[in-house]
Amino acid sequence: MPAPSKATDAEILALIREGLGNHRIARELHCDASRVRRLRKAHGLPNAVQQPLPLEEKWRAYTRPVDGGHLEWTGPRAGSTGTPQMRHGKDRYSGAAVAFRIHHGRPPRGYVIADCGYPHCVAPEHVLDETGRWQKRLEVREARGLGPIPEQCPAGHDMSRYARLEPDGIAYCQECKRLDKRAARGECEPRSGRPASLEEAFRRHTEPVDGGHVRWTGPTPKGLPTFWFARRPHTAYRVAFRLEHGRDPDGLVKPGCDMPQCVAGPHLEDRPMRKRTDSLFTAIFGDVA
Ligand SMILES: [Zn+2]
Ligand SMILES: [Zn+2]
Ligand SMILES: [Zn+2]
Structure with a gap:
């Protein structure tokens, strides 16, 4: 059992009238939230209306313009990758994905990342989703005269399904890349150049x-x-x-x-x-x- 609170009804009522929520008052005065709720009801006082910052406003507060038109993220980041990430309400958003919505007015397809070279840039004009990345890199590929994407990778995978493009327009097979990663983790045999013994x-x-x-x-x-x-x-x-x-x-x-x-x-x-x-x-x- 928690120690009984020394907060008086008058103290609790004062904070209710200031517009604080039940849980906030309970935390500040070390009393039970149910007691605050009961007092609020008994005195006919309305529940505090939580006014959360809109997502976009909160996102802006986490950004800072830097040279070159890039936008640096000053907010929270995800564990080991350092990817800009924010919480809003119950949900988690990537800083780049919110930037994408701001610029395009629609949710992104696939994961969003800046293609400008500035690490973890969240400038809305610099971030691309999967579709945007493909389009931009395809243009690079065409400009370099690299020709059509092959139908199969050297290992025989269907490139209409697995082809991805590097920023320089070079095509690679995503399935081969996935298998190589698994082999590097020791989960399967290396794909190419099999040893004889x-x-x-x-x-x-x-x-x-x-x-x-x-x-x-x-x-x-x-x-x-x-x-x-x-x-x-x-x-x-x-x-x-x-x-x-x-x-x-x-x-x-x-x-x-x-x-x-x-x-x-x-x-x-x-x-x-x-x-x-x-x-x-x-x-x-x-x-x-
Ligand atoms: Zn940028
Ligand atoms: Zn392949
Ligand atoms: Zn040894």
């Missing part, structure tokens, strides 16, 4: 470093060096161990050296090897545990 696939993601260690440059889903070969994932530790010892490891394999995620064959240990190291340690230094 498991060893070759493993070596592609390795880099020797000082001290005989080998750094893993490939994907590490859940912190585990992993790569794809022949349609299934392999953990780099097990593969490196097998290449070094010519046998399958027994139990968990991990580096016994001091470099995290080292995949140097001679540095990897399976369970029996770790046991041996431990007993050797005990023999030399005694059982410290």
Whole structure:
């Protein structure tokens, strides 16, 4: 139970007459909102009318003109991407999407981003939606004489569905791009230039470093060096161990050296090897545990 409020009815009524809402009064006077509501009713006082700033006005308050006709966003941004974002009522809006509505008087199609080169610019004349981007880049493509967009990408995807254009008018396949991103995250096999053997696939993601260690440059889903070969994932530790010892490891394999995620064959240990190291340690230094 919250501590009983020391606010008097007179104090609460004074704030009601000032036009504050029930919850605001409850917060300021540390009392129950239901008590404010009851008092309001008992005295026949109307509910406070919330006057939220219109979306566009709120948006303007978050912007600042900068050189070159760009508009800088001074308001809140989304987590890791830094994308201008604002709340209005219960909804979230991207700063660029509101800019688009202001300029075009209609909701955007697809995501909105400025095409002017100024990072996260929200100038209404600089932002484009998917349709606008396509139109503008198609014009660039035509002006450069790059010819019609191919019907298929080199991997055979239907370009009438997957073609997208770079700002310089160069066409690319969105499906290939998506697959490449998945491969980079270690979720599937790389699309092109398939390695001939498991060893070759493993070596592609390795880099020797000082001290005989080998750094893993490939994907590490859940912190585990992993790569794809022949349609299934392999953990780099097990593969490196097998290449070094010519046998399958027994139990968990991990580096016994001091470099995290080292995949140097001679540095990897399976369970029996770790046991041996431990007993050797005990023999030399005694059982410290
Ligand atoms: Zn701009
Ligand atoms: Zn493709
Ligand atoms: Zn090592």
